[in-house]
Amino acid sequence: MNWRFFFLLLLLAGCAGAAPTLEPRRPFPQHVVYPGQQIRPSRSQGQLDADVLAYYHVWKERYLVEAGRDAAGRPLYRVILSLKKPEKTVSEGMGYGMMIVAYLAGADPAARELFDGLYRYVRAHPSDIDPRLMGWIQPPDGSGNDSAFDGDADIAYALLLADRQWGSLGEVDYAAAARERLAAIAASTTGPDSRLPLLGDWVDPQGSRYNQYTPRVSDFMPAHFRAFGDFSGDPLWGAVNAAIESAVAGLEDDYSPATGLMPDFAEPQSTGFPLRPADPDFLEGPHDGDYYYNAGRYPWRAGTAVLLYGDAFWRERMAKLSHWAEQASGGDPLRLSAGYHLDGTPIAGQDYFTTFFAAPLATAAMTQPDQQAWLDALYEVVHDRHEDYYEDSVTLLNLLLISNNYWAP
Template sequence: MKRRLFLQSGSATSVALALTACGGGGGGGTVDTAGSAGTAAASTNTSTASTIASSTTRSAVSGPNSYPFGARLDAYVAGIMPNNVSNSSMDDSIRRAYDSWKGNIVDVPSVSGGKALRFANNYLTVSEAAGYAMLITVLMAGHDSNARSTFDALLKTVRARPAYSIPGVGQYLMDWRLEADGSSSGAAGGGWNAMDGDLDIAMALLMADRQWGSTGTWNYKQEGINTINAMKTWNMKSDGTTKGLPSPETSRTSDYMISHFRAFAKATGDTFWSTSAIDRAYELIDRMQTQFSPNAGMMPDFIVNSGSNPVPSPGGMGDGTATEMHYFVNAQRNPWRWGTDYVTSGDVRWKNVCDKMMNFFKADTGGDPARTATGYRLDGSALDRPSGWQPKGMIGPQLCGAMVSSSHQDYLNALWSYNANNFSTTYYDGELQLLPMIVASGNWWQP
């Protein structure tokens, strides 16, 4: 089973080990228990490489950046924003955070001209990091004059390291983990993709098309559509359920990126994404909250038996860890994804989901984000509350969850203050603070 390890550091004396699945949770074929490739599972959503790569009209825009950071050209359709701080102050906090964060983007030794967001010393990067970095850089264009060149260098690495073990469409997906020099190997990612990384990569490409047009070196829109269609073929079941490894009946809740799905439908004209994928994600999350977490509104990192009898993973079936049944290092991203969708779409289903979660977090922490636990069982009990260290990657995404209702205004304000004053540049924590801060400040936009 493929999985990754990373360290989240809180202080000189406090280091917490977290696990999350960049590989095991996002494939569409089968692997044996040793992680070697097995027989590829054919998808009912057939799509050939030639169909995916069909030509798309390149978009053109006027000016170097059509949506510069801080412009807030698209007003949110629902929800609230922090009201204890001005827009300009929020923008300044984000600029400072971004300027410190971007030092983690490094050259890739084995890809000339390529860049990557550093993941760890033993492995240079993962596709999840590529997706985060591409989203952040396209959003910060206008502040960072080098945003487009950095984006293109990140994309160069993505396309230079395809998911070579996936038949037919792997060239449009990324090998989920790279060696220290940026090369692919069976010991690293093995040529398999991680859906969360490719979802963000595809979304960032559509945003790049809006930001810069697709008339330059890269046809961003076409590259995005290629990845979207490849994911439909490899990572999705015909009813809209996401598929995992080693079993297609394993589904990772943090892959339910609802606002991305809406953008994919718009870009491709394929209503599968705006109907089946979103509806099925809601069915699964509603079931987890209603039947397995009625008091806390939590959901597990992984759901198993997704087709016949969806239940929280008992462990060892998604990314191979014993924590898959908890709201932990995968599911902690969910309020960010679903709050983002609500403020940009107004779909009340995701407001209701977030409301349950945020009511629990407010009660659990007494309104103080610093008291957030490192993870939660579905009954609401804390996994751990370490002294002198806060799980910033657990706290950051709550910003977006709290945006769904004015009843969370005080907590949203507290969350903003915490994240702005306690920003981390450590991988995963930093991205799960910076991206939700961009959303909470009104600076997110759809392609």
């Protein structure tokens, strides 16, 4: 062996990212000390780890499937859209799946094979508009093969996790792949003036109905954007974080001062900032301006920035929202409705419990020192309850946070 060449490769790997390794550098469990954590569930660390592993095994068995082979005979994997539509896959699910298996490396010896197979599937299904991004639904549903912001942002974040976990000198150069996707997100799905996330690469930033001031609020991912800036050195991501803070502060002040709830989608009040909740049927349905099945992810996304980075702005947001949720439910998570108007009124016909809304609220509760009983109650009703792909994927990612096994790349 040419040892000089070998050490040169190691040096280059150190410049590009983590040194290459067959074994995970941050195997599960990690037991991360979060700068912004105030409380944790009243269970032992071993119990929390075991709960995550048990949940992961069910998630993997139900939703992670092989999706053929590439030209070189290597397997592709995908995450199914739902148990009722197993033939469908969305980019959002691919991002969730890639993050999950990267975090579970070490506990699952197949994690790297699964991660690479998921990424092969992503690459095999590009958007027709910006092929560096993924087409949001596969097979395409006839509405256009274009991207969705959240799927690609989670895929980029997962690639950063993979670079830290395994290095970037294997089959996939994770660091280079992350740089390419971040460049595409910046160019094709970030408002050139607003610095807000676009709904996808299909949006004209200057469009009349959908534009750079019509975001999906659950696409506000402050911890992701912090990691993207740390990795790339691009000041854009600091500007994106400043823009989403401005948007959230305006929405809360004007529309949810007592609850801290956010709408699924927002529109400009006139042009540009400030924003208002979207009109009914703006994009997906009659509850587009309510705290519904997109915005339910908001406490997870914002709470992550508090836990991982101790962010004071998002801590204040989570304090209001988390205390409202505890009070509105009387401290009983099973009384949480599956959707609310921004004033805290439950949406009619949504008076049922789902882990989708409860698990992110558990993450938010971890940021508040006076909500131990509320956190424990939330944990008890989510840690072993399974529903479908969307609810279970969001719940599992929150369980990783709640168990102190979610780390920043």
